[in-house]
Amino acid sequence: MNAIELQNLSKTFRQGWRGTEVSALKGVSLAVEQGEAFGFVGQNGAGKSTTIKILTGALRHDGGEARLFGFDVADFRSRVGLGYVPENPWLYDYLTPLEIVRMGVIAHGRRKGADVSSHCRQWLERLGLGPVAQRRVRGFSKGMLQRTALAHALACEPRLLILDEPLSGLDPLGRREVVDILLEYRKGGGTVFFSSHVLHDVERLADRFGLIHKGELRSVQQPSEVCARSETVLVRSIGAQPVEGLSPEVGGRWSGDIPATDVWHVLDRLREAGHTLLEVRPGMSLERLFLDVVRRDQ
Secondary structure: OOOEEEEEEEEEEEEOOOOEEEEEEEEEEEEEOOOOEEEEEOOOOOOHHHHHHHHOOOOOOOEEEEEEOOEEOOOHHHHOOEEEEOOOOOOOOOOOHHHHHHHHHHHHOOOOOOHHHHHHHHHHHHOOOHHHOOOOOOOOOHHHHHHHHHHHHHHOOOOEEEEEOOOOOOOHHHHHHHHHHHHHHHHOOOEEEEEEOOHHHHHHHOOEEEEEEOOEEEEEEOHHHHHHOOOEEEEEEEOOOOOOOOEEOHHHEEEEEEEHHHHHHHHHHHHHOOOEEEEEEEOOOHHHHHHHHHHHOO
């Protein structure tokens, strides 16, 4: 049984005083297996959040089907064991992180008795909120609110995590810590469905990703498949002397998309010119694939 199944999913909104119809989703079909981490990639307004709201029951779709663990999303049983974090969590600002997380765990019926508070504190510590566990969230930064919402979702021990821009508002260290926690959750058998327009996060987290653009699912594949399709290699270096095939950047840095067959020749030229090698990676990245799709529609 798949964790998520979408069949021909569609959603239309009416905008403006004329009631003009705008299609947010156009026949999206997708299956996410249990234990899989799936990234949903797209520009703002592409349909990512609309899909997530339909999956969590916050929005009704117009056509097609949406199921969680075999249950239609209109059925409350589909949301048993579901953890959800929106892009901008709204939390009761008069409560503390400990109260918020504890309330969620009790509501899910996952823990009982004195064990609840200890369990909640462990998750708050994991997400760097131990020192502020009993401080009201009023005045918290966006990053701290995001951490609190993530602790709330994870402490409920969900079988499925649905995350809308989960790393939004986090500093670089916080992003890495949360990625590590999500990877650990995934290795433990949990399923992750997350949206992002930060493509590096998708490459780090996702087993597969789907690229959605203007409400249409354009591609579903593994990040490794993107690299395998690359016919060029991006080479970056730093040095004083120009090297054939590389173009200058700021600060004495150089870069170039080199045909895969010429890479070793270019590396030899860099060494002879006294350059320090900064990076060598496949030229076809998730970012470039995304840009190619977007540009075809312009």
